[in-house]
Amino acid sequence: MxxxxxxxxxxxxxxxxxxxxxxxxxxxxxxxxxxxxxxxxxxxxxxxxxxxxxxxxxxxxxxxxxxxxxxxxxxxxxxxxxLPNVPRLMLPGPVGTVKNWQTYRSRFIDPVRIAAGVRFWRANADTLARAEQVYGVPAEIIVGIIGVETIYGRNMGNFRVxxxxxxxxxxxxxxxxxxxxxxxxxxxxxxxxxxxxxRTADDPLTPLGSYAGAMGMPQFMPSSIAKYAVDFDGDGRIDLVNNPADVIGSVANYFKAFGWKPGMPAIYPVHFDEARLQKGLLLAPDILPTFSIDSFVAAGAVPEGEGIRHKGLLALIELQNGADAPPTYVAGTRNFYVITRYNWSSYYAMSVLDLGQEVKAAMEQ
Known part of the structure; x- marks a missing residue:
């Protein structure tokens, strides 16, 4: 394309x-x-x-x-x-369905996807490093996105856009x-x-993508292609299907446009001070960072490690683990929220982070 x-x-x-x-x-x-x-x-x-x-x-x-x-x-x-199946795919799940973070995570973090991520990173290491230098977005975030979306171009969708x-x-x-x-x-x-x-010489009936019309390795919607896709290798065209350089640059540019802060972690571990805990208050804004570190701690959520010195706003992120296990909680920063601009789901964002970290760890072995 x-x-x-x-x-x-x-x-x-x-x-x-x-x-x-x-x-x-x-x-x-x-x-x-x-x-x-x-x-x-x-x-x-x-x-x-x-x-x-x-x-x-x-x-x-x-x-x-x-x-x-x-x-x-x-x-x-x-x-x-x-396409008669597509409207059904857009409907939300049944009311009362309990989400399960561990089940969701297992769909995206597995040996096949990690190995594919290592191959992609090694083949495009220089481009990933350049994207981080230009846009401030770490390689593991870009690798995590492309891996979760299409397994590095393996599953880009077979619906006519x-x-x-x-x-x-x-x-x-x-x-x-x-x-x-x-x-x-x-x-x-x-x-x-x-x-x-x-503005192309292509047949508009040819492009394939997801059932929602997302295209290429990064599964950009058409408006995102128009706004954020870049010709990162300077060959005079933008190709998000076959050109990893354009894919890497475009994903990084997308995150920069939505406010990615270089050097800021996306999440911190968190524990609760049960005596002061106001979980309802903390969860009310959902994934939108709303609390200063002082108000976060005052409501009973205490970030661990470097998180206790975080300078920006935080959100309490809850990931349910089904009916028979307690939820998982993390403190989300502005960068976590930026990842959810790609897909408005805390489960999605955590999968991107985890896959990127798993691939990075495998690279270092």
Missing amino acids: RFFLPTPSRTVAAVALLAACCAWSTAAVAQKSSNGRVASNAVRGTIPYATRDDAMRFADEVAERRGLDRDWVRATIGNARF IDALATLSFDFPQGHPRAAEREAFFRGELESFLSTES
């Missing part, structure tokens, strides 16, 4: 895409029965969004807003297809508690994807 290449003419591509849409429309019309309904073999999962008025209105709005070729935008969205984004833009599950907000988010991502693809 190539990004930010010189703008080519879109005429040939638009004509080809429109022809495909027209061919489907003709076939669909031919399949209509006497009562006007599409025949049963034209099920929703095979119908392109060219037949949807809301999708075509959105295409026209995007073309006008972004100054893009209207026929190309209509044809691109029109060739997207509804245009299909995933269109499905979540026009058929987001209304049973989701934040359906309107999330639908608007994915429409923004679809618009960003179209804007980026319009």
